[in-house]
Amino acid sequence: MGVALRDARRSVTSWCRRHTIGGDGTVAAVRRGQRQGEPGALSREQELELIDTLRGVHPDAFGLDEELWTRQSLQGLIQQHFGLTLETGTVGAYLRAWGLGPREPRERACGLCVGAVERWVRSEYPAITRAAQEHLAEVYWLGRVRLRGTMPAADVVSAVSSRGRVRFMITTPSVDPALPRDFVLRLSGAEQRTVHLIVDGSWARNEWPRRLPRRIVPHPLPSCGRAQAA
Structure with a gap:
C-alpha cells in the first residue's frame, strides 16, 4: 500500500511538472510559418543559431552590459552576431513565441x-x-x-x-x-x-x-x- 501511494504521488508530481514546464514555447519561425528571407525578421536557421548561441552563456560574455538576457540585450546580440537591426517589438515577439512574458x-x-x-x-x-x-x-x-x-x-x-x-x-x-x-x-x-x-x-x-x-x-x-x- 505504501509503495503504491508513493508511486501515485510520483505520477502526480511528474504530471504536474510536465504541465508547469510544458508551456507553449516554440521556435518563432515554426509558429508563424515564416518564409526564408522574410524581411525584418530572422530566418529559421538564424533563429536556431541564435538559440544555440544563447545556451548556457550570459550577455557579459559578448561585452553586453546586462547580467541576464533581456529584450534589449538580445537585440544587441542579434545586431552583433547577424548584423541585423530588429525593432524592439520584433525582438519582443520572439520572446513571446519562446513562451516568455508575464503569466497569471x-x-x-x-x-x-x-x-x-x-x-x-x-x-x-x-x-x-x-x-x-x-x-x-x-x-x-x-x-x-x-x-x-x-x-x-x-x-x-x-x-x-x-x-x-x-x-x-x-x-x-x-x-x-x-x-x-x-x-x-x-x-x-x-x-x-x-x-x-x-x-x-x-x-x-x-x-x-x-x-x-x-x-x-x-x-x-x-x-x-x-x-x-x-
Whole structure:
C-alpha cells in the first residue's frame, strides 16, 4: 500500500511538472510559418543559431552590459552576431513565441494546484510584496519553459518581475535539472540588491540552490511536487 501511494504521488508530481514546464514555447519561425528571407525578421536557421548561441552563456560574455538576457540585450546580440537591426517589438515577439512574458499565477499551476495557488496569492503574496517594498527589493516570478522546435532540446529559464520585465537564460536540459545557481545570483546583480523569488513547480525544493545569500529570498509557489522536497 505504501509503495503504491508513493508511486501515485510520483505520477502526480511528474504530471504536474510536465504541465508547469510544458508551456507553449516554440521556435518563432515554426509558429508563424515564416518564409526564408522574410524581411525584418530572422530566418529559421538564424533563429536556431541564435538559440544555440544563447545556451548556457550570459550577455557579459559578448561585452553586453546586462547580467541576464533581456529584450534589449538580445537585440544587441542579434545586431552583433547577424548584423541585423530588429525593432524592439520584433525582438519582443520572439520572446513571446519562446513562451516568455508575464503569466497569471494560476497559469503557473496544473489543474490540481490551481486552488492552492489562488489561496496562496490571497494569503501569502501580500506579505511578500510588503516586505519587498520595505527593503526596496524586486519580486520575480521564476519558471521554466521547454522550447519546441530545437535540436537538442532547450529550456528557457525565466524571471518575470512584478512590473513585467523579463530576464532569462537558455539551457540544454538534463533529467530533472536544478534551478541554476548562477541565474539566481545574477538576479541580485552586481549591486547585490535584495530580491524575492517566487519559484513555481518547475523545480522541487531539493533542486533549488543551497546556501543562498540572505539578500536572495525564495518562496515556493504551491505545487504537487512540493511533497517531494528534501
